[in-house]
Amino acid sequence: MSSIPSSSSGPLAGVRVVDITAVLMGPSATQMLADLGADVIKIEPPGGDKTRAIGPMGDRKMGPIFLGANRNKRSVVLDLKVPEGRQALLKLAETADVLTYNVRPAAMARLGLTYEALRAVNPRLIYVGMFGFSQHGRYAPSPAFDDLIQAATGVTAAMTAASPDGTPGFVPLNLMDRSVGLYAFGVIASALYAREKTGEGQRVDVPMFETMVPYVLGDHLYGRKYLPAQGDFGYPRLLSSARRPFRTKDAQVCCVIYQDHHWRAFLGILGMGDLYETDPRFRDITTRTAHADELNRFVEKHLAERTTAEWQQLLKEADVPVFPAHTFETLLEDEHLQDIGFFRDEEVPGVGTVRETAVPSEWFGTPPQGYRPPPALGQHSAEVLAEAGYSPAEIDRLVQSGATHLS
Template structure:
């Protein structure tokens, strides 16, 4: 079971203890990646400007900049306020970078070059540095300098098209989640860990580029390339099960339930439990597998003709007994209060020194020997500037 989110486990350090990360990124993609590394035990120093969108775009309670999004995406970090266009601030940032293992930035390449903080400029003097550059598009493409946000990346990756085709909604709709940013953040995290392994073995750093559009496109195409993976194509794009308009929650006698019968036997057991054993003889549910491309819509209609016969709780009991995938359809606030979430400490209450009680999004992975944890609350802007700059006089340069 996960330990409470706001308490380090038995004083043991996370697996990245001793690794230093400079987070010179804004909004969500880079900061979320750095937060993950911080949860894993890295010392993350955030060089930031008060203009960061995360600090200004959502609600705050007491202190300007201490927004609801910032409280979780910038936890386990030390905040240093530096003006990179000022000579002193620029020099201090370079000295911090020189003592780091990893630098994460999503600044545009032109701005980085003007600051002398692009990869080529830094690698010449600091060959050990892992330089993770997150951007919307590949830097060698004609779109390199275009602004990119989650909504535009969802559109460019084909995700809006998938949502429209599956939902029959009439016009492409953005997924109600910062999907591209978070998928790219996960990619940054595991890519920098791979580079860190190489650095530890050889002493050499490297440039790690993670374009959001490429990342989300590759993510989508795992299953949705479908028959178009072959040349010539055997069929169009779109994973049949996911694109099936019956791929949704089912009505019950007293509400809704998510039932996903993935096998013919699942369907037959469901029909019998729902009081329609004759449907179990339907040839469309008596093959070796369910053919979602040919019969997905028809099978969905059969299922939805049966599910209103039992209550949600009755269906959960029936499906659990017959190993049919099932789950309640919870509102977002209900999911936050679910016993499973509570027992796993996935949304514990923390007590922030300036902001008071708040919900801490827990660390979702477990390590038996080097547990990840939320050790430090998100800082106020510039909270650790003096502390960190004092350290520069104590071996801050390599």
């Protein structure tokens, strides 16, 4: 791990990450590292990460999307297009454990920041790229965004198939960015473990397209998993246009009537217990999956006959999974999340009070502690450059050259 002392705690305390990523995929991965104690040094161009300007407080370069993916990090401004900025980046890499980036590799090559260049200054460095496509195929030079990867991996096709009127659409989340970021987090942790055994760093590429293809086809390859095919594409339960939270007398509720005992219990509540034995659609998980759309509509019809509270009580007593369908607003009021103190108020200099979420994993031996607010642009430039060995006069010259900026 890094030879520079760390004041952080947690399972990744002592790991230093030089993070050149921006927007969401890379920053979400490195925030997970930072949450668990890694010292993440966020390298930003003079204009900052573009997400700083999105949404409220964007005029202060502290928008909500940025705040949501950059806590527990330090911000250093470096213009990597000028020699002084590139040299400073190489200096920081000398004592880093990991370097992450999410521009296309050709852009890193133009900057003179290839793996070979970084390995020359630190053979133990783990060099991780997150970008659109494997560099061994024809899509290698193509740019990628969340929407494009949703379309490229068939997510939009699944959304179309599941839509009651066949309207195409996107999942209204940055699903690809956040999922690949989560995978990259695991890849980085694995690479750190491999280095502990071998003593050597390595380059690792994490392409979005190839990461998400098995993510989607794990559900929807379905009958085409076999050669010859044993059916068509698409997991019927997931593609049912009636698969949604169901309307009750007074609200909406989600229930998953899935296992044999779930269906026996639900039909018993309805006073239709005999259907489990007499209606072949209910016979087993194979027949129920084949008739997913019909059975979802059956459930939908009967849930409308009672209130949400009534169904919660009846289904919980029958050990059938049930949960009210939250809105964004009611999610913030969830009693379980209140029990565990999941949301907390934190002060961010220059912004005010923000709502933060807890680190979701709960550690009983090396718990991460403390909180570093998302940084202002260049807030830690002088601090980090001094740690790398730059004198105050040298830092001043970097400022004068435009290679860095001090907040």
